[in-house]
Amino acid sequence: MSIQARTLRDTGVGRWGPLSVAAGAALLAIVAVGIAAYSQQLIHGEVVTGLRDWGTQGGSPWGLYIAFVVYFIGVSFAGISIAALVRLLRIEALQPITRMAELLTIVSLVLGAFSVLADLGQPLRGITNLFRYARPQSPFFGTFSLVMAGYLFASLVYFYLAGRRDAYLLAQEPSRLQWFYRWWAAGYRDTPAQRARHERTSFLLAIAILPLLVTAHSTLGLVFGLMGGRPGWFSALQAPGFVVLAGVSGLGHIAVMAALVRWLLPSTREQIRPATFRLLGIFLMVLGMIYLYFTLIEVLTAGYAAHEREQELVALLLWGTYAPYFWAGTVGLGAAVTIGLVQGLRGSWNIGAVVAMGILVNIAAIAKRLIIVTPSLTHGSLLPYGHGVYIPTWVEVAIIVGLMSLGALAILAFSKLFPIVPLESEHAS
Amino acid sequence: MPKYAMTIDLARCMGCRACMVACKVENNTPEEQFWMYVFRLEEGEFPDTRLTFLPRPCQHCDNAPCVKVCPVGARYKREDGIVLTDFQRCIGCRYCEVACPYGVNYFHWKSPKKGQYLNWNKDAEVKERGNGETPPWHNPDHDRRYGEERRLTAGAVHYKGVMGKCTFCVHRVEKGLEPACVANCPVRVFEFGDLEDPESTVSRKLRESNRFRLLEDVGTEPRVFYLNGQPPTSEHRQLDAVKGGKKG
Numbered sequence: 001m002s003i004q005a006r007t008l009r010d011t012g013v014g015r016w017g018p019l020s021v022a023a024g025a026a027l028l029a030i031v032a033v034g035i036a037a038y039s040q041q042l043i044h045g046e047v048v049t050g051l052r053d054w055g056t057q058g059g060s061p062w063g064l065y066i067a068f069v070v071y072f073i074g075v076s077f078a079g080i081s082i083a084a085l086v087r088l089l090r091i092e093a094l095q096p097i098t099r100m101a102e103l104l105t106i107v108s109l110v111l112g113a114f115s116v117l118a119d120l121g122q123p124l125r126g127i128t129n130l131f132r133y134a135r136p137q138s139p140f141f142g143t144f145s146l147v148m149a150g151y152l153f154a155s156l157v158y159f160y161l162a163g164r165r166d167a168y169l170l171a172q173e174p175s176r177l178q179w180f181y182r183w184w185a186a187g188y189r190d191t192p193a194q195r196a197r198h199e200r201t202s203f204l205l206a207i208a209i210l211p212l213l214v215t216a217h218s219t220l221g222l223v224f225g226l227m228g229g230r231p232g233w234f235s236a237l238q239a240p241g242f243v244v245l246a247g248v249s250g251l252g253h254i255a256v257m258a259a260l261v262r263w264l265l266p267s268t269r270e271q272i273r274p275a276t277f278r279l280l281g282i283f284l285m286v287l288g289m290i291y292l293y294f295t296l297i298e299v300l301t302a303g304y305a306a307h308e309r310e311q312e313l314v315a316l317l318l319w320g321t322y323a324p325y326f327w328a329g330t331v332g333l334g335a336a337v338t339i340g341l342v343q344g345l346r347g348s349w350n351i352g353a354v355v356a357m358g359i360l361v362n363i364a365a366i367a368k369r370l371i372i373v374t375p376s377l378t379h380g381s382l383l384p385y386g387h388g389v390y391i392p393t394w395v396e397v398a399i400i401v402g403l404m405s406l407g408a409l410a411i412l413a414f415s416k417l418f419p420i421v422p423l424e425s426e427h428a429s
Numbered sequence: 430m431p432k433y434a435m436t437i438d439l440a441r442c443m444g445c446r447a448c449m450v451a452c453k454v455e456n457n458t459p460e461e462q463f464w465m466y467v468f469r470l471e472e473g474e475f476p477d478t479r480l481t482f483l484p485r486p487c488q489h490c491d492n493a494p495c496v497k498v499c500p501v502g503a504r505y506k507r508e509d510g511i512v513l514t515d516f517q518r519c520i521g522c523r524y525c526e527v528a529c530p531y532g533v534n535y536f537h538w539k540s541p542k543k544g545q546y547l548n549w550n551k552d553a554e555v556k557e558r559g560n561g562e563t564p565p566w567h568n569p570d571h572d573r574r575y576g577e578e579r580r581l582t583a584g585a586v587h588y589k590g591v592m593g594k595c596t597f598c599v600h601r602v603e604k605g606l607e608p609a610c611v612a613n614c615p616v617r618v619f620e621f622g623d624l625e626d627p628e629s630t631v632s633r634k635l636r637e638s639n640r641f642r643l644l645e646d647v648g649t650e651p652r653v654f655y656l657n658g659q660p661p662t663s664e665h666r667q668l669d670a671v672k673g674g675k676k677g
Contacts, residue, residue, distance in 0.1 A: 044539060044540070045537070045538055045539040045540055045589040045590055046521075046536070046538050046539075046590065047538040047539040051538075052538070053462070053526065053532075053534065053535050053536055054526070054527075054532055055466075055532025055533070056461075056463050056466055056532070056670065056671050057461055057462075057535075061523040061526045061527055061534075061536060062523060062527055116522075119522065119523075120520050120521045120522055120590070121519075121520070121521020121522075121523070121536065121537065121589065121590025121591055121592075122519065122520045122521045122588070122590045122591060123520075125518070125519070125520045125521075126520040126521075126522070129501040129503075129518055129520050130500060130501060130520065132501075133501040133502045133503075133518060134500070134501070135499065135500055135501065135502050137497060138497070138498050138499060138500040138524070139498060140498065140500035140522065140524060141500060144500070223524075227494070227498075227527065227528050228494070228530075228647055228648065229494055229528065229529065229530025229644070229647045229649070230527065230528070230530070308663050377527060381530075381532060382530050382644050382647070383468070383485070383530075383531060383532060383643070383644070383661060384468060384470060384661050384663075384665045384666065384667050385532055385667065385670070386667060386670050
């Protein structure tokens with residue numbers, strides 16, 4: 001019942017090769033720049049950002065930070081959905097990527113929370129007052145309760161429980177981290193009875209957190225969709241659109257990550273097979289198609305015979321100021337869907353092509369997030385104010401890039417502590 | 430409990446923007462922020478053009494979107510109808526600002542500057558007028574707490590990173606005075622008063638005049654009523670808009 005030494009060594013745990021050290025150092029440096037940028041914002045206020053009041057100041061009060069709150073939380077879709085698919089539908093090909101998907105969920109939710117804090121004028125008050133004076137009537141409430149608390153907590157519990165078997169296996173061998181694995185295993189010994197109980201718990205937990213997949217991402221869409229006085233936002237399609245785009249970016253992310261792990265850790269190639277990527281490719285393609293359909297309906301509804309401002313905003317997206325973002329988003333998604341279709345019709349899925357899909361949909365998702373947030377604020381006024389401009393400053397960009405690096409660093413560090421792909425043993429059938 | 434409302438007689442307004450200045454002086458609002466703003470609007474093609482003016486304070490809506498969306502209840506509506514921001518509770522998320530269709534919210538992007546329009550300590554004239562003493566750099570009434578809730582709501586520049594907007598000059602109303610814009614208008618465009626009192630000037634004017642409220646179809650139910658004029662349309666172009674704050 002012991003794992004072979006080879007297996008443990010090949011998981012990359014505890015080994016910092018030159019590549020890992022270099023990557024870690026580079027990421028740390030970028031995080032440091034982000035911290036420097038944020039300290040500027042703390043000292044001088046958000047005057048150092050490109051954000052300004054809409055209306056007479058001709059700016060946009062929400063920008064990059066909010067776009068990335070939405071993006072990061074969107075990426076978190078990956079973990080829950082894959083865990084649920086594996087548990088509920090028993091899709092074995094996805095089993096090896098459950099842990100990295102859960103990890104991605106946790107990391108991206110934390111990054112989302114940090115982006116919220118970056119956006120707040122009074123971040124410390126945010127931490128206290130959001131709990132002390134929470135108002136369920138505010139669409140923001142869902143972001144803090146369902147997403148940050150419920151979703152993150154459920155993911156952590158799931159992540160912890162699912163890792164106990166590997167922790168037990170790792171604790172069998174002497175290593176510097178033995179105490180950590182023993183602590184994680186917490187008495188779990190992989191006996192048949194325990195395994196059965198573990199299966200049952202995971203199954204029930206998967207069912208319990210599955211509704212969060214829809215509700216959590218919907219609440220984020222409602223932050224925008226419920227604003228009756230904001231042309232371009234007020235739409236019933238906002239919430240379902242958020243759920244689908246979250247799925248697109250989350251699954252795209254996990255496809256890229258799985259390919260990276262597979263490339264860097266040759267021992268995982270047996271587990272993360274082309275079948276895994278085929279499934280991810282199919283899901284990406286289907287969700288991408290749904291989102292393209294949503295985009296078409298949205299443009300048609302707002303552009304056909306709607307309120308004047310709605311029509312102006314559509315024109316702005318199609319051939320105005322925001323056209324580069326709109327078309328980057330739409331063409332990116334379209335290209336990803338096309339790559340998927342070609343592979344599907346040929347009946348053979350290529351890992352490189354699925355990774356390309358993953359990268360394309362994430363570029364598209366970021367572009368879409370930006371044009372959900374700003375156009376309505378700079379050009380959506382119902383009163384005769386002039387049009388606004390929003391150009392992010394280096395501070396905003398540095399903070400966002402710093403957060404991304406922090407996430408990558410966290411995932412890298414975790415992969416050195418614990419196998420990022422669940423271990424296989426003789427009797428795992 | 431009074432039910433405060435404001436009427437704005439558009440037939441009287443000549444676009445002098447004295448109300449904007451009065452508001453800035455009274456509330457000590459930061460640069461580039463206009464809790465009261467006056468649109469100068471033009472419509473038609475030369476030579477058939479027409480100028481109109483439209484003052485825009487906070488509308489103090491009965492169904493205020495800003496109050497609805499505030500995640501911490503910092504933006505709230507008092508029983509008398511005044512919509513206020515609790516500067517000590519606001520977390521600075523700016524959700525109220527994006528929810529408001531009128532563009533009346535102004536965020537404190539930078540640290541408040543003491544004596545931002547005049548250096549009280551160095552100006553000899555100020556001392557002379559104050560009989561040798563330096564007057565406080567802003568109205569001490571701003572630091573008081575008003576209403577049943579006793580919350581810090583009056584004036585601007587208390588903290589950075591919080592939201593500010595027109596308060597109907599709550600610190601003046603509590604003393605029985607009119608808001609600064611009302612008191613300083615040279616042609617009496619504004620009236621401020623109690624809707625519950627049928628004899629108040631606002632009640633009388635509302636009975637006697639044609640009236641509309643801004644963006645009525647958004648369902649916000651404003652407490653600011655415009656008299657003797659037309660709502661702005663997309664045919665209106667804004668003339669000499671105040672310069673935006675893009676340069677910081």
